[in-house]
Amino acid sequence: MSQTVTEVEVHDVRFPTSEELDGSDAMNPDPDYSAAYVVLRTDAGDEGHGLCFTIGRGNDVVAAAVEALRPYLVGRPAPRTAAGLAALHRELTHDSQLRWLGPEKGVMHMAAGAVVNAAWDLAATSAGLPVWEFLASMTPEELVSLVDFRYLTDALTPDEALAILRAAEPGRAERAERLRAGGYPAYTTTPGWLGYDDAKLVRLAKEAVADGFGQIKLKVGADLDDDVRRLRLAREAVGPAVRIAVDANQRWDVAEAVRWMAALAPYDPYWIEEPTSPDDVLGHAAVRAGQPVKVATGEHIANRVVFKQLLQAGAVDFVQIDAARVAGVNENLAILLLAAKYGVPVCPHAGGVGLCELVQHLAMFDYVAVSGTKEDRVIEYVDHLHEHFTDPAVVENGHYTAPSAPGFSARMHPESLAAHRYPDGPVWQARRAAQEATQ
Amino acid sequence: MSQTVTEVEVHDVRFPTSEELDGSDAMNPDPDYSAAYVVLRTDAGDEGHGLCFTIGRGNDVVAAAVEALRPYLVGRPAPRTAAGLAALHRELTHDSQLRWLGPEKGVMHMAAGAVVNAAWDLAATSAGLPVWEFLASMTPEELVSLVDFRYLTDALTPDEALAILRAAEPGRAERAERLRAGGYPAYTTTPGWLGYDDAKLVRLAKEAVADGFGQIKLKVGADLDDDVRRLRLAREAVGPAVRIAVDANQRWDVAEAVRWMAALAPYDPYWIEEPTSPDDVLGHAAVRAGQPVKVATGEHIANRVVFKQLLQAGAVDFVQIDAARVAGVNENLAILLLAAKYGVPVCPHAGGVGLCELVQHLAMFDYVAVSGTKEDRVIEYVDHLHEHFTDPAVVENGHYTAPSAPGFSARMHPESLAAHRYPDGPVWQARRAAQEATQ
Incomplete structure (x- = not known):
């Protein structure tokens, strides 16, 4: 039965990881691991979750970019098949006005990734399979149809991709x-x-x-x-x-x-x-x-x-x-x-x-x-x-x-989303209170 | 005298150019020419204006990205010299958390460009020169100091850049x-x-x-x-x-x-x-x-x-x-x-x-x-x-x-900014009214 996407939630979730220097490297001395976290909901009560990982500041910018994609989601059928997932991916990355902000790079592209992955979560969950098995249940032709070959054909044609997938099919x-x-x-x-x-x-x-x-x-x-x-x-x-x-x-x-x-x-x-x-x-x-x-x-x-x-x-x-x-x-x-x-x-x-x-x-x-x-x-x-x-x-x-x-x-977990909501979740309120106390 | 930046305004300004097919091409069939328009204000009453050009949808995402840069601007000295403009440019593009959203590409980078250009407008205006003359008034050493040579030195070193600028100095x-x-x-x-x-x-x-x-x-x-x-x-x-x-x-x-x-x-x-x-x-x-x-x-x-x-x-x-x-x-x-x-x-x-x-x-x-x-x-x-x-x-x-x-x-012109403010400026209100009338 076809489902319709009724809601797109975006959560700005951040973890104060910079306090422990976990994740510290030569270019990222103090990351606060974060996610612009997306939930798609349908009229059948199903959900699809996806996220864009960031390291703190700017997580809200990615959330704003997800909002810009909302018209491609709400009120439309939830994609369940290779054809539907291929169409959604193309719509999100080919919007002629949003494309100017990349093309296909940076904030806008990362937001598209979070949404596309949320749609895959929804489709695989509906199919009752983990994503790796859901993908592996598709035919080589379906898999090839998922790929946008624009700008790739000098290195990889659809026929070559099909041959690779067919060769791996028996095992x-x-x-x-x-x-x-x-x-x-x-x-x-x-x-x-x-x-x-x-x-x-x-x-x-x-x-x-x-x-x-x-x-x-x-x-x-x-x-x-x-x-x-x-x-x-x-x-x-x-x-x-x-x-x-x-x-x-x-x-x-x-x-x-x-x-x-x-x-x-x-x-x-x-x-x-x-x-x-x-x-x-x-x-x-x-x-x-x-x-x-x-x-x-x-x-x-x-x-x-x-x-x-x-x-x-x-x-x-x-x-x-x-x-x-x-x-x-x-x-x-x-x-x-x-x-x-x-x-x-x-x-x-x-x-x-x-x-x-x-x-x-x-x-x-x-x-x-x-x-x-x-x-x-x-x-x-x-x-x-x-x-x-x-x-x-x-x-x-x-x-x-x-x-x-x-x-x-x-x-x-819903409790994790709530606790780490930025800037007003309890973890961040407590952190600010602690900082003010030491000043 | 040193000035302090007191305010960063961001305007979402859009022109309904898609109505006329001006700007139409093979990838951009219906652009609405737009700008995420930035105004820096100082305590001396000076202004610096800059903009990021977009073609419509997503202009608000760039505006959100400009907002993320606000901490580097408000309450800080307005850059007036090569040294100040070099420092601002590096801060905006090297923020270790925001950098994750690129690095140096897409929405976040375009927003940095709008802000950097607004700072140049402010500095050149203060100097009483158009930007091209303001730049041409700098020494080769000052100009080289403006450049971030990271990732460039296999093609262009600071010394080579200096030699190019010195060779052009006499004329x-x-x-x-x-x-x-x-x-x-x-x-x-x-x-x-x-x-x-x-x-x-x-x-x-x-x-x-x-x-x-x-x-x-x-x-x-x-x-x-x-x-x-x-x-x-x-x-x-x-x-x-x-x-x-x-x-x-x-x-x-x-x-x-x-x-x-x-x-x-x-x-x-x-x-x-x-x-x-x-x-x-x-x-x-x-x-x-x-x-x-x-x-x-x-x-x-x-x-x-x-x-x-x-x-x-x-x-x-x-x-x-x-x-x-x-x-x-x-x-x-x-x-x-x-x-x-x-x-x-x-x-x-x-x-x-x-x-x-x-x-x-x-x-x-x-x-x-x-x-x-x-x-x-x-x-x-x-x-x-x-x-x-x-x-x-x-x-x-x-x-x-x-x-x-x-x-x-x-x-x-302030009137142009006001008229084309998206989504609530009079141009867009009139457009929506016209669209509703024809439906």
Whole structure:
């Protein structure tokens, strides 16, 4: 039965994470992890939840951008099928006036992503499937129809995408079963925040290995001597077999990245993440060519057109999709197909608020129905803020457990939404009272 | 004497231009030209005006983004010098939390541009100079200090920028005098909107030549047969000596752009503008290599990092800066210096609301103090909405007249702001009443 969207709620939700220096890195010294959180409601009483992750200020600007998309939602049929989800995605990203504010980048695009993902949550919940299985239940033709191929055809045509999906079709059921049994490999960033001292770094690195992680990640880029010392300490703590990725969060120019990574190379970093501007395709290619460490990026890549070029230019060894920066599942499907075409592993960015919950579905779908492999693939994990979600990501023995509940796993508890409402929720009122008391 | 910013006003101003199909092109069928219009006020009673041009929906989202920048303005000294304007620009674009919403792209970056330009209007007005002269009164060292070189140094170092500016220093006064005497060449897009019929196109093309324009521009990209006919008619109307640029407004994929331009080439188009996605550096390079017509882009390029790559990749023959998309004068100065380094002419995008007014200052400053030449350089002109400005751009005999009034020329009449306030100004109330009457 067809449902109509009757309501779009937008919540400005923020967590005062800057108090603990969790999430601190060379470019983001004091993030307050936040979400512009979207709820679609239908006349049948169903709900779809989605979110855009931000790090504090400006979360209200994203909320305003979601409001601008309301005319495409309220009073219209709730999309339930590939065709409906394809149409909604195109409408949101092709509005001829809103497009001027990008195109397809920044605040407006992130807001579209939150809405598109909320629609996927609604559709998958209605279908009684977790999003990864809902996606994997679609035919190759349906999946191709979800993708906006505009600006992609010099790298990937619809026919090529179809061929990739058809080639992976035979093993779908078997791989889904393997996922349910063994999960999907994770790595942890918990030890490596820049605000942590050496002792905490070493302790958390050892704990990560004991917890079964085969890869950890360290933030770098503020001070070279510090980075050499921290990477050395981490390497001593975990031994030679555990992979240690490092992440500069866009701190460097090209020459600086090359010089810095040459100095860190003796401690065998597995990849250098975000060495420079996420807009700099040619810069990433130069960094990759100029030093021995593999290059990863993606969490700040604005859209599929930039991912396309990173692959065309041979600029990256790993594609780090983010569930909530591009225009939702549809655009991430385009990026998964591009990565498959170029044979580059996808290692999703996560952490923040709800990003682990969301992106696990995309990586698992990729394994089941696109790339067909987990080789050299790993999803980021940060053990942080999951308690606010009704179906939190579960990582055990270094692996994400395959979600079994219907939907996209990114619904927050109503009490969490209320407590962290900005600026007037009780958590923020208490914080302001405490600040005033110490002044 | 130091002044303090006491107030930041943001106006949501929209013009119902979609009624006339002015501004219609292959991607923007029905724009309502709009501005998120910013006024800074100081305790000395001075004002600085700036704006972000949009085409309607979402103008309120940009206004919300300006509001998010308020803490960097109110209660702080109004910047009056290169040092102050450099500091403000860096603060607005480097806020560690707001940066997550870009970085340096889309709504948040456009809002920063409106604020930066308002600060330049304020500073130049205080100095009693039009912005182009205010800029040209600064030393090479001061100008270099205005630029954020992060992510640029693989293409342009501060020392190289300084050398470019020093080389142009000797002739500054003479070139400024020549500008005052002869103006700066313009081209007109007035004849070429896609919504105009053939007769109107031919009539307006002939009028443009009679008015002294040496270049006109046609919108293309919706239908190839139509474009061939319209370009043929325009060529017959203006003769072989007048340049006819064509503009696809991002309509094509790479192969389509190559095919389309091969078909138009017999009518000698001067450049193809925005053949594909503004994010697609490699795509532009492929289009440039694949067909005989020169390539131009820039009005939708998000920031200096993408301009840098277009130049590094040899992807463009013309750099089309826009005054109000990147982070204001400071970032455009970076782009002018990059273009000078690579020897590529800058032909600014204009039109819209206030873009002619703003960008003429940048082109004229470029001539006086950066590139030192007007060769193959031309500023877009559209004769539209100038009556709303107190110091409108003046084009005579195909040339922009050098502004002589202090400031950035982009202050609107208070009556225009009030009349076009969205959604409750009288123009919009009347429009809604008319629409209801016809339903």
